[in-house]
Amino acid sequence: MKTLDEFDEELAKQHINGQWIYDRLLEQLIGGPRPAGVPYIWHWDDIYPRLVEACDVLPESFTARRNLAFVNPALPRGSTHTITMGMQMLKPGEVAWAHRHTMAAIRFVLRGGAGLATVVDGEVCPMEDYDLVLTPRWTWHDHENETDLHPVWFDVLDLGLVLGLNAAFYEPLGEKRQPKIADGDYSQARAGHVRPVWEERKTQHLPYRYPWKEVEAELMRLADQAGSPHDGVVLEYANPVTGGPTLPTISCWIQRLRPGQETEPHRHTSSAVYCVVRGEGTAVVGEEHLRWSKHDAFVIPNWSTHHFVNRSTTEDAVLFSVNDIPALRALGLYYEDAG
Numbered sequence: 001m002k003t004l005d006e007f008d009e010e011l012a013k014q015h016i017n018g019q020w021i022y023d024r025l026l027e028q029l030i031g032g033p034r035p036a037g038v039p040y041i042w043h044w045d046d047i048y049p050r051l052v053e054a055c056d057v058l059p060e061s062f063t064a065r066r067n068l069a070f071v072n073p074a075l076p077r078g079s080t081h082t083i084t085m086g087m088q089m090l091k092p093g094e095v096a097w098a099h100r101h102t103m104a105a106i107r108f109v110l111r112g113g114a115g116l117a118t119v120v121d122g123e124v125c126p127m128e129d130y131d132l133v134l135t136p137r138w139t140w141h142d143h144e145n146e147t148d149l150h151p152v153w154f155d156v157l158d159l160g161l162v163l164g165l166n167a168a169f170y171e172p173l174g175e176k177r178q179p180k181i182a183d184g185d186y187s188q189a190r191a192g193h194v195r196p197v198w199e200e201r202k203t204q205h206l207p208y209r210y211p212w213k214e215v216e217a218e219l220m221r222l223a224d225q226a227g228s229p230h231d232g233v234v235l236e237y238a239n240p241v242t243g244g245p246t247l248p249t250i251s252c253w254i255q256r257l258r259p260g261q262e263t264e265p266h267r268h269t270s271s272a273v274y275c276v277v278r279g280e281g282t283a284v285v286g287e288e289h290l291r292w293s294k295h296d297a298f299v300i301p302n303w304s305t306h307h308f309v310n311r312s313t314t315e316d317a318v319l320f321s322v323n324d325i326p327a328l329r330a331l332g333l334y335y336e337d338a339g
Contacts, residue, residue, distance in 0.1 A: 032335070033269065035301035036081035037072035039285035044295035051089040051152060063097040063172045066090065067155055070273075072299060079299045080271035082161040082324045083250065087297070089152050090116075090145040098142035098173035103162045104247045105141075107133040108154040108275060108320050109212075110295055115146035120207035122181035123188060127153065130212035130277060130320075132237060136205045136247060138169070140178045154275045154297065156322040158249045191240035203241050210237055219256055219318070229264045230307065230338070232257045245326040257281060257310040257317040264307060268336040271302040272323040279317025282309040305337075 002010075004020075011018060028034070047068065054066050069086035070079050079085045087110070090096060098119075107118055112127040119125070120141045125133045135141040145151060162168050183189070187202045188209065195201065219235060227233035234255035237246045245251035257263070257279070265284075274283070276296045283290040283298055285306040290298045300306050310317045328334040 032337075033303050035304045036075065036271065037079075037299065037301040038074040039283070039288045039290055039298070039300055039304060039306075040070075040073055041283075041290040041292060041296055041298035042070050044293075044297075047087055047297075048152070048295075051087060052150070055089060055091050055150065061090075061094065061096050063099050065096050069155075070297060070299070072301075078160040079273050080160065080301055080324070082158060082164070082271060082327065083156060083273055083322060084159040085154065085156045085273040085275075085297060085299070085322070087152055088143075088155050089150055090143060091150060092145060092148045094145050095176045096143040097176050098140050098178040099171060100138055100140045100173075101170040102137045102168055103157045103159050104137045104249055105135045105155065105157045106246070106250070106252055106322060107135065107143075108156075108252075109133070109151070110154060110275070111149070111152045113147050113149055113151065116144070116149070116151050117146075118143050119178060119180060121187075121205070122179055123186045123207045124180060124183070125188075125207060125209040127151065128212060130216070132210040132212075132215070132252060132320075134206070134208045134247065136207070139205050139207060140173060142173075142177055144177070154320070156250065156273060158247075158324065158327070161249055161324065161327055188240075201241060206239070206241060208240060215254060219254055223256060223258075223316075227256075230266045231255050232261060232263060232308070247326070248330070249327045250322050250324055251326050253321045253323065255319050255321070257308055257319070259315055260310055260313040262307065262309045264338070265305050266307070266336060266338040267303050267305040268325075269302050269334055270323045270325040270328050272300050272321050274298050274300070274319050274321045277318040277320055279315055280311045281317045282311060283307075284309065 067086045067088040109127045109131045116127040117124045118133045121139045232255050237252040276292050280293045285304050
């Protein structure tokens, strides 16, 4: 009689595996998934000089963008297994050429100003400090800098998710700029409290800008609320039409930690990337202590126990983040452990 090893070898030649060879893997799954990647932080003081240097070594960005992507040290690509974050800079008078792709993307402006804009499907979205601009999947977009500044923004895409699903498409427009439409025809203008009755409501691929002055006002209006025991006073950038998550695969959050606040630990099957708006604090992820300050970026992998500490006893701290909760919830795979 042949041995089990011999039988396995015969099956393998027919591109078949017996489930019994996965017993060791199944034992590892008891208790939940292993975090994909490791907690890590990229400091603004290291990033900004590299962005400035990139302006010299890459004089013209064309469609490639002058973007520095942050790669998790424990992953072959991406900041988490589903999300890629980075920072992008434009030179004065520069245009980042128009293109589109099936990866959804967001732009959170760290240094903006009048004359800086992202154009999404012909709609001009101004980019002032800490504004959030959406470029939903398969929308044409270019970035235009008509200032004398070197603006910087925080880029996040669901790249790992789309590549993992083998659903990535990319198309350059072939021109620097896309045609712009009259602002009276903007679809995002139809996403307010009053809307034209005679038009069909657009619910997908909606270009949209969340002005910081409105977001911060709401965040501070709720500053005295108890908030989440794990994240402090935390708000989601809701889709203005559906009321659901920011985009179908990723959601954007803004959170405030009170002076001296330390949140309670938890973990969840979603992963997240963060950019610091203001303040100084620590993200305690497992045994790692990620000490952050203004404009630093860090990552918390999925199923990693974590909590936050505001190191200042006099000033608040504000964090912007992007997570993959919508994708997991759509698949029924979002779990949280508050132990």
